[in-house]
Amino acid sequence: MSVARSLLNIIYNRRTVRKFKPVDIPEEVINMIVEAGQRAPSYNQAYSFILVSDKEKRKALEEICDAKYISNASTMIVICSDLNRVKKMFDYLSRNHVLTSDEYPVETIYSIFETGLATQNMVIAAEVLGFGTALLDCALVEAERVATLLELPKGVVPIGLLCIGEKDELPPKRPRWPLHTVFHKNKYREPNPYEIANYVEESSEMYDQEGYLMKYAGIPMKYKDYLVVKTERTKEVEKRYEKLSKFLKKAGFKI
Ligand SMILES: Cc1cc2nc3c(=O)[nH]c(=O)nc-3n(C[C@H](O)[C@H](O)[C@H](O)COP(=O)(O)O)c2cc1C
Numbered sequence: 387m388s389v390a391r392s393l394l395n396i397i398y399n400r401r402t403v404r405k406f407k408p409v410d411i412p413e414e415v416i417n418m419i420v421e422a423g424q425r426a427p428s429y430n431q432a433y434s435f436i437l438v439s440d441k442e443k444r445k446a447l448e449e450i451c452d453a454k455y456i457s458n459a460s461t462m463i464v465i466c467s468d469l470n471r472v473k474k475m476f477d478y479l480s481r482n483h484v485l486t487s488d489e490y491p492v493e494t495i496y497s498i499f500e501t502g503l504a505t506q507n508m509v510i511a512a513e514v515l516g517f518g519t520a521l522l523d524c525a526l527v528e529a530e531r532v533a534t535l536l537e538l539p540k541g542v543v544p545i546g547l548l549c550i551g552e553k554d555e556l557p558p559k560r561p562r563w564p565l566h567t568v569f570h571k572n573k574y575r576e577p578n579p580y581e582i583a584n585y586v587e588e589s590s591e592m593y594d595q596e597g598y599l600m601k602y603a604g605i606p607m608k609y610k611d612y613l614v615v616k617t618e619r620t621k622e623v624e625k626r627y628e629k630l631s632k633f634l635k636k637a638g639f640k641i
Pocket residue numbers: 400401402403404520521522523524546559560
């Protein structure tokens with residue numbers, strides 16, 4: 387098999403893995419994965435990756451993330467958008483630069499975009515090396531607590547938690563929108579109601595067939611019903627978002 391074909395196979399067949407074997411990954415391997423992240427296209431390399439190896443900190447992070455459904459991840463890396471270092475670089479270059487104000491709207495979008503690109507390179511590098519990964523949003527949802535735990539300065543925002551480990555499960559491939567729904571030609575094509583309904587029904591059925599919610603969260607619920615609950619605009623969600631918005635604003639991340 388050619389290198390190109392085998393890399394495509396890895397990409398097409400990757401699944402999020404949440405159950406790992408309790409096996410350590412050598413530091414050199416983690417370095418290789420992070421270095422692959424750095425090779426992603428980048429505007430300002432506005433990211434930082436924080437390996438949480440300290441036992442106490444790792445325990446605290448897992449508590450913050452309520453990550454009981456992730457078993458035995460050998461490595462946890464907090465993925466951060468980092469405009470702190472970029473600002474320092476711009477300060478070095480000139481007095482009058484785009485980050486001199488307290489808010490960085492456009493740079494925020496760039497930094498999140500390039501942090502995502504780097505993260506995906508890390509995910510694929512881990513797969514190429516035979517490991518599995520799970521990306522969690524808890525680092526963003528609980529950004530303030532994660533920032534305190536990891537002593538993040540202004541301008542550094544945790545946006546994800548990357549768990550890496552030796553796979554101890556091979557879940558089925560999860561659903562995706564049909565290619566023609568996401569891939570437009572020359573102009574945007576509105577999805578019709580039938581496509582939306584079809585996708586919701588079929589993808590939910592796939593998650594139910596996997597036993598997804600029961601397996602990872604112990605929730606005896608149909609995936610479609612769970613989606614309704616998960617996306618509901620409750621008072622509690624509004625309060626959480628308000629808190630997060632305040633933290634992001636303080637960090638200079640304002641879109
Ligand atoms: C921004 C982002 C946040 C995510 N957050 C979580 C999470 O908190 N917990 C989790 O189990 N999976 C999380 N995931 C993983 C998705 O659930 C997973 O990618 C999706 O179900 C598709 O499955 P697949 O990766 O196996 O194709 C997240 C993925 C992304 C990109």
